[in-house]
Amino acid sequence: MSAPSPDPVFAAFCAAGLWPGLGKRTAAELPAAGITSPDDVTAARLLKLPRVGKQRAERLFSSFLSAAPTYDVVALLVGAGLEARLAASAADSLGADAARRLRDDPWALLGLTGVTLADADRLAIAVLPGADRQDSRRGRAIVALTLRTATRDGHTVLPADLVVAALRAEGVADPVAAIVAAVESGEVLDHEPPEPEFAEDDAADADELPEPDPALRTLSLARYGMAEEALAENVARLAATSERIADPAAVRSVAKGLDEAQKAAVAQVLGAGVSLLTGGPGTGKSRTVAAIVQLLRTKGTEVALAAPTGRAAKRLEELTDHPAVTVHRLLGAQGTSGGFARNEEWPLDADVVVVDEASMLDVELAAALLEACPDGTHLLLVGDPAQLPSIGPGHVLGDLIDSKAVPVTELTTLYRQAEGGAIARLANAVRAGELPPVDSPDREVVVVPATGSAEAARRVVQLVTDSIPRALRIDPATVQVVTPVHRGPAGTIELNKALKAQLNPGEGTVWGFDVGDRVVATANHLDLEPIGFANGEVGVVTGTGDGALTVDFSSGPVTVTGTALSDLRHGWAITVHRAQGSEWPGVVVVLPPEAGGMLSRPLVYTALTRAQRHLSIVHASGAALARAVREVDVRPRRTRLARLLAENAD
DNA sequence: AAAATCAC
Numbered sequence: 001m002s003a004p005s006p007d008p009v010f011a012a013f014c015a016a017g018l019w020p021g022l023g024k025r026t027a028a029e030l031p032a033a034g035i036t037s038p039d040d041v042t043a044a045r046l047l048k049l050p051r052v053g054k055q056r057a058e059r060l061f062s063s064f065l066s067a068a069p070t071y072d073v074v075a076l077l078v079g080a081g082l083e084a085r086l087a088a089s090a091a092d093s094l095g096a097d098a099a100r101r102l103r104d105d106p107w108a109l110l111g112l113t114g115v116t117l118a119d120a121d122r123l124a125i126a127v128l129p130g131a132d133r134q135d136s137r138r139g140r141a142i143v144a145l146t147l148r149t150a151t152r153d154g155h156t157v158l159p160a161d162l163v164v165a166a167l168r169a170e171g172v173a174d175p176v177a178a179i180v181a182a183v184e185s186g187e188v189l190d191h192e193p194p195e196p197e198f199a200e201d202d203a204a205d206a207d208e209l210p211e212p213d214p215a216l217r218t219l220s221l222a223r224y225g226m227a228e229e230a231l232a233e234n235v236a237r238l239a240a241t242s243e244r245i246a247d248p249a250a251v252r253s254v255a256k257g258l259d260e261a262q263k264a265a266v267a268q269v270l271g272a273g274v275s276l277l278t279g280g281p282g283t284g285k286s287r288t289v290a291a292i293v294q295l296l297r298t299k300g301t302e303v304a305l306a307a308p309t310g311r312a313a314k315r316l317e318e319l320t321d322h323p324a325v326t327v328h329r330l331l332g333a334q335g336t337s338g339g340f341a342r343n344e345e346w347p348l349d350a351d352v353v354v355v356d357e358a359s360m361l362d363v364e365l366a367a368a369l370l371e372a373c374p375d376g377t378h379l380l381l382v383g384d385p386a387q388l389p390s391i392g393p394g395h396v397l398g399d400l401i402d403s404k405a406v407p408v409t410e411l412t413t414l415y416r417q418a419e420g421g422a423i424a425r426l427a428n429a430v431r432a433g434e435l436p437p438v439d440s441p442d443r444e445v446v447v448v449p450a451t452g453s454a455e456a457a458r459r460v461v462q463l464v465t466d467s468i469p470r471a472l473r474i475d476p477a478t479v480q481v482v483t484p485v486h487r488g489p490a491g492t493i494e495l496n497k498a499l500k501a502q503l504n505p506g507e508g509t510v511w512g513f514d515v516g517d518r519v520v521a522t523a524n525h526l527d528l529e530p531i532g533f534a535n536g537e538v539g540v541v542t543g544t545g546d547g548a549l550t551v552d553f554s555s556g557p558v559t560v561t562g563t564a565l566s567d568l569r570h571g572w573a574i575t576v577h578r579a580q581g582s583e584w585p586g587v588v589v590v591l592p593p594e595a596g597g598m599l600s601r602p603l604v605y606t607a608l609t610r611a612q613r614h615l616s617i618v619h620a621s622g623a624a625l626a627r628a629v630r631e632v633d634v635r636p637r638r639t640r641l642a643r644l645l646a647e648n649a650d
Numbered sequence: 651a652a653a654a655t656c657a658c
Contacts, residue, residue: 309654328655335657360654391653485651524655535654577653598651 007037012084013067013074020063026051038064038071072099080126082119086112103127107141117142117170133171139178142170144187147221151393154637156228156363157191157218179219189225191218194643218640224393225640227367231396232644234370235274235406241375242273245351246299253298254291262288265409266295269352269380272407276358276400277382279411280431281583281609285382286319288411289354292380293320296352304350306330308360308390310524310534312581314555316356326524327355327365331372340368347374357581358383362392363641386431387606388580395637403645423608423615430605435629443472444613450620453490453592459618460495463588464572465502467616472586474614476503479586480538481573482607484599490592490620495573503572510544511565517541519551520571520578525564533558536578538571576607587611588618596624600633 013019014027026049033048035041041064046057073087076099089112091098101108106124109115120141124131146166150158160179167175182188193216220228251266258266265288268275279285289305296303305324307313317324330348332341342348353373355361358381361369373379385398401408414424422440429436438445448463450456460481468474481499485491500506506514513519518540526532533539533553543550548561551568560568573590589607591599599621608615619625 326655333656336655338656340656362654365655388653391655487651575652595651603652 005036006031009071009075009078010037012078013071013087016074016084016087018070018074018084018088019060019067021056021060022063069096069098073102075099076102076123076127080123082122086115089113105137105141106131107135107138110141110145117145134173136177136181139167139172139175140181140185140187142167142172143178143182143219144221147188147219150638151221151224153635154389154393154395156224156393156637156639156641157220158638159215160190160217160219161215163219182219187222189220189222191220191225191640193217218638220640224363227363228394228639228641228644231363231367231370232641232648234367234373235400235645236648237375238273238370238373238377238379239406240273242271242378243376245270245301245378246295250295250299254295258288258291259284259413261409261411261413262291265411266292268407268409269378272378273376274379274381274400274406276397276406276408277380277411278385278397278401278408280384280386280414280427282414283411284413284415285384285411286316286356289316289356289380289382290320292352292354293322297322301352302350303352303354304330304348305354305356307356308365309357309536309581310526311536312357312360314526314534314537315581318555324356327361327369331368338364340372342372343368344371348372348377349374350377352378352380354380354382356382359385359387359397360390360580361394361396362390363394363396363639364392366394366396386602387609388577388602389637393637393639394641395639396641399639399641399645402642403649405645405649423611423613426615427605427609430601430608430629433601433630433632435626438617444615446614446616448616448618450618453488453594453620456490456590456592456618456620457495457498460490460573460588460590461498461502463616463618464499468586468588468614472614474586477540478584479588479614480579480582480584480610481588481590482576482579482610483573483590483592484576484595484603484607485592486575488592488594490590490594490618492569492573492575495590496570499572500570510547510549511568513541513544513549513568513570515541515544518571519549519568520574521553521567522569522578523567525560525567528558528560528564531556531558533560533564535567536574536581538574538582576603579610580606583610583612585612586614586616588616590618591621591625593620593622593624596621599624599628600635601629601631602633604629 029049035045043057043061046060070087070091073090074084077084094101106127107120109120109123146163164175167178172178183190193212196210248267251263255263262284265277269292293303305316305322306327307316308327310326313324313326383397422445438447448459450459464476464479469476486493504516521533521535521537524535537553539551539553541549542552551558551560587610
């Protein structure tokens with residue numbers, strides 16, 4: 001009697017962890033129970049497995065049946081020599097008939113993250129007899145892939161010429177046909193070049209109107225192209241339907257302590273459907289918002305406050321003494337797949353909506369927000385366009401400003417730091433694109449040059465544990481280290497190790513933490529008792545219990561248990577991205593050489609402006625720093641919103 | 651190279 005030869009598809013399916021409820025260990029024991037092919041899977045045989053009782057056997061049997069779509073995809077992938085674990089995301093995004101759809105169009109695999117064109121080509125060769133590189137499905141997929149890749153750098157559109165070049169590079173002989181196919185599929189939009197500006201001087205002696213420049217033709221993924229169009233239309237709609245909320249004289253009732261520009265911002269909200277309030281840290285944006293909320297409340301106007309992040313929402317709530325939520329919560333977000341309960345059919349019921357940290361709004365979230373605002377709503381976006389752009393694609397706040405389609409109040413007077421101080425002077429220069437030599441005899445700003453990231457890391461530890469407390473008398477507990485990266489000797493991981501060894505050595509008794517450790521949250525847990533914590537909040541461990549930590553965040557103490565524990569990291573050193581929105585008395589900014597490529601003016605500006613009283617810059621990134629500050633952005637985002645807004649405004 | 655949000 002010969003043992004049945006194991007089915008390779010079945011083996012790959014089980015080994016990749018695609019059978020729900022089946023652990024790695026039990027998967028390895030299947031052959032011993034005589035289960036080596038799908039036909040072997042019965043409740044009776046599953047019962048022969050160790051640690052499997054009747055109930056579990058039945059559950060495993062039914063979960064195997066329900067995983068049939070994934071199994072079919074595994075069969076396709078294994079046949080093409082591809083990784084089986086891709087099957088789960090394929091079944092998720094392509095649905096129950098994923099296998100059939102991949103057989104019809106193997107290049108649909110490119111819609112999944114982590115799939116290369118070479119992978120999809122391999123699948124095509126295995127699935128389609130006589131597949132070739134000129135297949136129109138392939139061209140169409142490359143168009144979408146090129147646009148999706150650009151999305152990761154924040155672009156919502158790409159010049160058609162660049163897409164043509166990408167198609168050529170992949171051996172597509174007829175790029176125009178590929179673009180037409182992509183547009184016909186509905187996944188991609190084609191945007192004609194704008195009409196040239198009509199210039200009076202030229203018109204006099206020109207026989208013909210100037211032609212649009214074909215080089216300005218762009219393509220977008222439909223979801224982003226449509227989001228920008230909807231956003232522009234809804235800005236125009238709110239601008240056109242708003243009515244004045246209160247007499248400008250009402251501003252006087254809350255004007256005490258506000259400067260002229262801040263008062264103008266209050267008046268602007270009362271009058272305009274959509275308005276912006278911008279300015280750097282410490283210029284009183286939040287103070288102004290608090291005055292607006294106070295004024296509207298006394299008038300009985302319904303105000304909704306929101307922010308793109310949990311931490312910003314929490315801070316907004318504290319500063320205004322009025323409930324604030326994340327924009328996702330405000331809109332009733334329905335999960336990862338997108339979709340919001342609040343929309344055109346069921347709009348928000350606030351008269352005034354205020355969104356803080358609006359530079360973090362990406363184009364889809366902003367479009368959803370505007371869509372949910374009924375006619376007559378006043379929307380105020382508050383933010384600093386000089387700080388880091390949104391994670392998602394788009395350049396919403398900057399485009400709104402550039403378009404000149406909505407009123408903007410820019411606050412420039414600095415109240416928090418000493419206005420003439422070295423931190424403020426440096427920050428203002430960087431905001432304007434200059435990097436002057438630091439002149440700070442009082443050592444408010446100190447630049448520490450370093451060669452290489454290992455030396456940079458040593459300097460950081462020395463500054464925090466020795467120089468800053470000794471020479472400047474600043475308590476290390478109030479000093480925050482900020483770095484662009486996680487990895488490398490001057491990344492958060494290594495710096496935290498080194499800083500813990502110096503500042504609070506210990507074994508890490510609960511989840512790697514000891515009493516006295518500084519921690520940073522990496523996710524929102526706003527419902528923990530009593531107030532929860534928000535992503536990016538920094539706190540100190542004050543107690544360890546049985547699988548629990550007590551953490552003192554600036555907003556108060558929180559008992560952290562269960563899954564929330566895995567959303568804490570050591571927090572002496574954090575990334576610039578995570579530091580956005582927080583400030584500390586002393587800040588050490590590290591610029592290691594390996595971060596040179598990711599340095600940009602917004603990143604540098606965001607890092608520097610975290611400091612209130614002292615700023616040390618450990619500079620090891622050479623000329624990359626000056627170059628980053630000089631250029632507006634190393635890679636500016638290509639978007640269409642500013643032009644759409646300007647067109648709608650005329 | 652880094653990154654926020656949401657829900658069951």
